[in-house]
Amino acid sequence: MSDAESPNAKSSDPISDAIDVVARSAPEIRGGLAGRRRKTDDENASGETQLAADVWADQLLAERLTAIEGVGQFASEEREEVVDCGDDGDYAVAVDPLDGSSNLVSNNSMGTILGVYDGELPASGRDLVAAAYVLYGPITTMVVARDGEVTEYVVEGDGDSDAERRAVREGVTLPDDPTVYGFGGRVPDWTDRFADYASDVEDELKLRYGGAMIGDVNQVVTYGGVFAYPELQSRPEGKLRLQFEGNPIAYIVESAGGASSNGEESLLDADAEAIHQRTPVYVGNEDLVDRLEAEF
Ligand code: F6P
Ligand code: MN
Numbered sequence: 001m002s003d004a005e006s007p008n009a010k011s012s013d014p015i016s017d018a019i020d021v022v023a024r025s026a027p028e029i030r031g032g033l034a035g036r037r038r039k040t041d042d043e044n045a046s047g048e049t050q051l052a053a054d055v056w057a058d059q060l061l062a063e064r065l066t067a068i069e070g071v072g073q074f075a076s077e078e079r080e081e082v083v084d085c086g087d088d089g090d091y092a093v094a095v096d097p098l099d100g101s102s103n104l105v106s107n108n109s110m111g112t113i114l115g116v117y118d119g120e121l122p123a124s125g126r127d128l129v130a131a132a133y134v135l136y137g138p139i140t141t142m143v144v145a146r147d148g149e150v151t152e153y154v155v156e157g158d159g160d161s162d163a164e165r166r167a168v169r170e171g172v173t174l175p176d177d178p179t180v181y182g183f184g185g186r187v188p189d190w191t192d193r194f195a196d197y198a199s200d201v202e203d204e205l206k207l208r209y210g211g212a213m214i215g216d217v218n219q220v221v222t223y224g225g226v227f228a229y230p231e232l233q234s235r236p237e238g239k240l241r242l243q244f245e246g247n248p249i250a251y252i253v254e255s256a257g258g259a260s261s262n263g264e265e266s267l268l269d270a271d272a273e274a275i276h277q278r279t280p281v282y283v284g285n286e287d288l289v290d291r292l293e294a295e296f
Contacts (some may be wrong), residue, residue: 014070014091015116015130015146021064022095022114023142023155023165026134029057029098029112031159033136037104045080045276046241053104054078057097057112065093075121075275077244082121082275091129092117096244099133100212109137111214115248122243122275125268131248133214143172143221145255150221173257178224178285182209182216184239185232194230197295201226201288213240217249217283221256226284226292231263238280242270246279259289263296 036053044050058078066074072089075082077096096113103110112134119127130146140155142165150172157163181201183190190198205226208219213229220227229240240246250260250267260267261282270279282292 014068014089017068018065018071018091018093018114018116019130019132019144019146021068022061022112022132022134023153024157024163025060025064026112026136026140026142026155027157027163028159029060029134030136030140032056033104044078046077046278050078051098051101051104054098054101058095061095061097061112065095068093073121075243077241077276090118092119092121092123094121094243094248096241099214099245100210103210103212103215108212109135109210109215110212111135111218113214113244113248115243115251122272122277124272125242125247125250125266125270128247128251128268131251133218133248133252135214135218137215137218141168141218143218143252145252148255150252150256172221174221174253174285175224176285178220178226178288179205180208180219180223180225181205181284182207182219182225182227184209184211184213184216184229189232189234191231191233191236193296194228197292198228200291200295213245213249213281217253220258220284221253224285226282226288228282228292229280230282231280235278236280237278239278240281242267242272242277242279243275246270246281249281249283253283257286258284259286261289261293264293 070089073092075094094115099111114132116130117123117127132144142153152169153165
């Protein structure tokens with residue numbers, strides 16, 4: 001792999017094309033956030049109020065990803081229905097255009113998530129052939145998992161000219177000696193079994209939590225540890241969505257030598273029943289995820 005790859009490079013590989021579209025769009029998305037922090041009157045399929053930025057990033061990615069030859073379906077957390085691309089492409093792409101967009105209001109980190117499935121949506125995580133996320137932090141980075149390899153890139157560009165992604169870490173793996181944890185949901189709403197697990201983890205690791213899954217998962221990928229958006233008493237199915245969030249993150253973390261779970265089994269083995277289905281999400285170092293499953 002060359003050190004600097006143009007996301008605009010031509011290829012006949014729809015998987016690379018989808019990754020490149022997201023990389024190329026990242027500086028543009030970032031550049032368009034400042035003027036799009038207001039709430040709209042609309043809700044997404046999960047009942048969350050959409051910000052102008054959610055709607056805009058969804059449209060931008062939809063236009064570009066549906067145009068890729070070989071992509072047969074497009075789905076987004078921000079739209080109710082799966083889009084049929086009118087192409088008999090084998091691949092389906094699923095995106096969370098702006099993960100953690102409530103952080104846009106408070107100016108904290110957010111992300112964009114991509115899953116490329118070789119199969120019809122809703123699809124099993126075992127059908128993923130690539131997954132990636134962009135993190136809009138102090139700098140824009142992108143983590144891509146494909147063929148069991150995880151690479152971290154820095155994405156540069158101002159949104160007006162071509163973006164470029166530069167590999168900064170190849171063969172990314174979770175550190176063996178984990179140090180951080182981040183758990184979502186209101187503590188009084190945690191189930192007893194998750195609260196028991198959390199109290200063990202709190203004795204061992206330090207809290208790093210920012211409220212956007214991508215930012216919090218990237219801490220775990222960088223420092224080692226465990227991220228959870230757990231089952232809740234009020235919502236046993238948790239908050240995060242399997243197709244757009246759970247599966248792609250599980251694919252990335254497992255490709256980086258970590259583990260994932262829905263409390264019972266790897267997220268990648270969970271049955272895909274509906275496009276916006278929710279799931280509890282637990283990802284991180286294998287030992288920490290194994291202990292969660294043992295506690296459950
Ligand atoms: O996309 C859903 C999301 O914004 C995640 O990024 C994040 O982990 C979670 O919701 C935060 O949820 P809450 O609203 O409970 O803080
Ligand atoms: Mn999200």
